[in-house]
Amino acid sequence: MRVVAQRAPFLIFATPARILARSLRFVPERVAPKAHAMIKGDHMKRLLSLILLAAVFFAAPAFAADPIVGSWKLNVAKSKFADVALTGGTRVYTEANGLYTLDQKLTGADGKERSGRAQYRDGKEEKQAPGGVADATLAKKIDANTWDFDLKKAGKVVGHVHRVVSADGKTLTVHNSGAKLSGAQGDETLVFDKQ
Secondary structure (H helix, E strand, C coil), X not given: CHHHHHHCCCHHHHHHHHXXXXXXXXXXXXXXXXXXHHHHHHHHHHHHHHHHHHHHHHHHHHHCCCCCCEXXXXXXXXXXXXXXXXXXXXXXXXXXXXXXXXXEEEEECCCCEEEEEEEEEECEEEECCCCCCXXXXXXXXXXXXXXXXXXXXXXXXXXXXXXXXXXXXXXXXXXXXXXXXXXXXXXXXXXXXXX
16 A cells, blocks of 8 residues: 555545555455456556546636637728728737726727727626726627627617627627727628737
């Protein structure tokens, strides 16, 4: 027993090693040594397979990043603008503890750059910085790639955003209606490419 504990100094391996050692004690003595070694090997293979499977199972969610996180560049040719055309734009999304932050810069045909920041989290209304198009944003996650947002000013909904990341994670499509950072009136669809 002491020898097994020395071979597996880590706590996670010590317990399965003890269980394996106990099960090997009950191998009948009349079994040939070669068969005994084969039984030992089978137990060890099963144990290692279980440990590997558990590691993959528990680690997978930690590596599954939200597809929106990262930098995006406006694809002017694929976008459909309302009454104010844009000549360029970027979006940078970050996430920490379920709180997402969007930093956005848009350049109009007049050459003026407008920037804005919005924060949101699923199912909660988040207050926004004063002076923007909205003073609160209510976000709802539809699925892993799709979100809906209601933009509110003084408690009233002034705009709606439907945002979809393509299945391959390379294209972001944002459909805006109502209040927009660009100042445009009417509906617009902005298409962004992942950078």
